[in-house]
Amino acid sequence: MLAGFVVFFTLAQLVPLALTFAEPAHEGISSLGGFCGSIAIGGVVSGLLAYAGRKARGEFYRRETICVAGIAWFLASLLGAIPFLWSGLLPNACDAIFESVSGLTTCGGTVLGSAGNPAPELTPESLLMWRALLQWLGGIGIVLVFVALMPSMGMAGKNLLTAESVGVSMDGYQPRILEQSRGIIYVYVSLTTACTLLLVPIGGMSWFDAICHAFTCLATGGYSTRTSVAKFESLGAEVILTVFMYLGGCSFTVMAAAARDGWKGFRGMVRTGEFRIYTLFTVLAVGGVWIDLMRGGMGAGTALRQSSFNVVSMLSCCGYATSDFHAWPPLSLIVIFTCTMVGGCSGSAAGGMKQVRLLVCLKLLAYTIRRFVRPKSVERLRLDDEVLQASTMSSVLAMVLLWLLTILVGGMVIALDQRLSFIGALSASASMLGNCGPAMVLVHPDVLVAGLPALGEGVATLGPNIGPFGGFGELSGWLKLVLGFEMILGRLELLTLLALFSPGFWRR
Secondary structure, eight states: OHHHHHHHHHHTTHHHHHHTTTSOOBTTBOHHHHHHHHHHHHHHHHHHHHHHTTTOOOOOOHHHHHHHHHHHHHHHHHHHHHHHHHTTSSOSHHHHHHHHHHHHTTOOOOOTTSTTOOOGGGSOHHHHHHHHHHHHIIIIIHHHHHHHHGGGTTTHHHHHHHHHTOOOOOOSOHHHHHHHHHHHHHHHHHHHHHHHHHHTTTTOOOHHHHHHHHHHHHTTOOOOSSSOGGGGOOHHHHHHHHHHHHHHTSOHHHHHHHHHHTHHHHHHHHHSHHHHHHHHHHHHHHHHHHHHHHHTTOOHHHHHHHHHHHHHHHHTTOOOOSSOGGGSOHHHHHHHHHHHHHOSOTTSSOOSSOHHHHHHHHHHHHHHHHHHHOTTOOOOOEETTEEOOHHHHHHHHHHHHHHHHHHHHHHHHHTTSTTSOHHHHHHHHHHHHTTOOOOOOOBOHHHHHHOSOOTTOOOOBSSSOOSTTSOSTTSOHHHHHHHHHHHHHHHTTTHHHHHHTOGGGGOO
C-alpha cells in the first residue's frame, strides 16, 4: 500500500518537471536535476516497498491502518524535500524538510526569504508549483490516493480514512465511503477551478499565479508566489482569496452532500451547528479586529480590508498575510491567536482544534451552568438533532485538553532557542500544531510609536522574525525538525501519530 502511495506522489512531480523546460535558467539552481533525482528516488523506494510486501497475507486491521497513515506522512515529507535540496534552492537538508513538511501539512511556514535563502520572487516557477502542489495534495488530496487504491483495499480503506481524519463520515459500508470520497474530490476540484478562473480577470493575476494561489487557498496552505499577497496590489484578488479561504475552512463532507442534494442540501448545510458557529465566529472576529484597528487610527475602509483578509486567513489556518499583524493592538492579537487555536470546521482542509469541538464545549458549559442553578433538572445535550453521548463529550474534552497540553509542551521545547520570546515560542507552537504558518514575535518599540503598519509594510522585530512577513530560516536545524514533527502531529490530530510512539501499540 505504501508503494502505491509513493508511486502516486512521484507521478505528481511530472507537472512541475514539465515547467522546468520552459523556465529561464537560475544561477546556482537546477530544477531539472532536482526533479529527475527525486523521481528516480521515488521509483527505487516504491520498488523496494513493493518487493518487501510481495508475500503479505493481506490482513489489514486498525493497527496496520494507523501505521500506514503515520508512515505515509513522514515518507512523503522526505520525498517532497528532495527537489528543494537537490535543485540547490535549499542546500540545507533541515530547510528542505521543513519546507516540504510545511507544504504537505498545509501549514504555510516557510524558510524562503530568510537566512540567505532566495525569496519566492527569485524562485524558479517549477519549484513554486511544487510548493503549491504539495499543499493542494496535502489539503484533501490524500483522499485521491485512497480512492484510487480503495478497490484493492477492502475495509482497510474505511479505516485509513478514519486514521487520516479527513472528515469522511464513517457510517455505512464501503460503497458509501467511496461515494462520499468522490463527492469531496468533486467539490475540492470544482472550487479550485472556480478560484483560478476568478483570480485571472478580477484579481489581475497571471495564469501561473492564479493556479498556485488557488491550490494553496483551497488547501488553506498559504504558500504564495510572492513574499506577501499584498505585493499584487489587487483588492479583487484579496476579496476572492478571502471568500475561498472561508470556503476552505468549511466541511468538504457537508459541502459534498449539499452539492449532491441541491437546494435542499444547501439549506441543510446552513442549518448545521458547526457551520453556524464557524460563520458567527468569522463575523465576530473580523468585526472585533476592524473596530480595534479603527481605534488605533486606521481608516474604516483600510481597516476592513486588512481585518477581513488576515482574520479569515488565520481562522481557516491558511496563513496568507497582507499586513504585519504582530504590530497590531493587543486586542487584535488576542483575536488572531484565538483564531489560530480554534481553526475551521471538521472535515475541512483547515487545522486547529476545529469548530465542532468548540461548539460541544460551549454546550457543555451552558449545561453545567444550568445544572448548577437547577441541580435536579434532567436534559440531553444535542448537536444537529443528535443526542451527544457521554463518551463523545469525554472524547472531545480529552482532545481539547491534549491539544492545549501539546501546545504548552511544544512551546517549552521551542523556548530552548533563547532568541525567541515567550510570545514567539507559544504562538509558534500553536501555529505549527494548528497548521497556520505565521507566528507572533515582539516588535521593536519604535514600531509602536510610528503607528499601525501600512498594507504590505514589514516591521522590525526583536529576535528572529517568524511572523507573517518573515521566515523560519534563522532557526536552528534541530528546531526546524521539531516544528515539522509538530506540524504532522497537528495534521493527524494528535492521536494517530501519538499511537505510533506508544509502546503498547507494537505489542501483540
